[in-house]
Amino acid sequence: MDELNTRSGVADLVRAPLFHFLVLGALVFGVYALNQRDRVSVREEPERLVVVSADRIDALREGWLRTWRRPPTEAELRGLIDGLVREEILSREAVALGLDREDTIVRRRLAQKMDFLARDLLTPSDPTDEQLAAFLAENADRYRRPVRVSFRQVFFSPSRRGASARADAEAALEALRKEPEADLDGFGDAVMLPARVTEGGVDEVAGRFGGEFAGALPELPVGEWAGPVASTFGLHLVRVSGRLPAELPALEEIRAVVARDYAVERRDTANRELYEKLREQYRVEVDEDAARAALSGSSR
DSSP, X not given: OHHHHHHHHHHHHHHSHHHHHHHHHHHHHHHHHHHHTTTSOOOOOOOOOOOOOHHHHHHXXXXXXXXXXXXXXXXXXXXXXXXXXXXXXXXXXXHHTTTTTTOHHHHHHHHHHHHHHHHHHTOOOOOOHHHHHHHHHHTHHHHOBXXXXXXXXEEEOHHHHGGGHHXXXXXXXXXXXXXXXXXXXXXXXXXXXXXXXXXXXXXXXXXXXXXXXXXXXXXXXXXXXEEEEEOSSSEEEEEEEEEEOOBOOOXXXXXXXXXXXXXXXXXXXXXXXXXXXXXXXXXOOOOHHHHHHHHHTOOO
């Protein structure tokens, strides 16, 4: 009976679609490997050694710890190591067969890793104050603080007041000019905007009130009520209390930011120069006819 059951199980396995798929896959892989034997350039047999170092094991453990919030058990750690070894062996064999050559994703990933490696190797040394000062001067527009304005505002809502919004605002303006320090609670409408802004940059004000409002601020007189000034929301009476001109901060104030930007730019420059040197070692041939055809939308 046991022998009968065994034969029946084997027959079922042979008829299973998964079994056919595996056999077909093995045959395709075998034929591909035989065909690739003549296409791969002759080279010495690579050393068949996979080293799982302490650093790699620590990295596996830390990755597990970040994901599961606990260290792996012995069985789990062994599974991670076995997975790493399997990945290494299969990736080596894939490269040896040239499977990476026509894979756009793999090629792009390798280029990206090379780019990251170059960035790490080409990280510039700590810059001097003289270098940072020169970089700051060369890129002054990047760090210059915009005009900053301090002001108070009273809002009048066209959606609530309709056509009388402007007339109401002008009447309130006349009253506030007579009593600039009057209690503002009796004027205007409620709105989700600050009633007072202190040293607000033009870009910051534009983000809250709109570009038209922010653009009008530099032209308003200091110390007196003016308006009505239009915003994204409606009309405002505005009293500017102070205005600071655009200025370039001293290096001491923004040294950390400048040093970061300096390092990024120098690293990018070094990386670009490295690529240009590597590029000089290759001869590149481009099918210009195909390129023109691609631009025109036609195919060859």
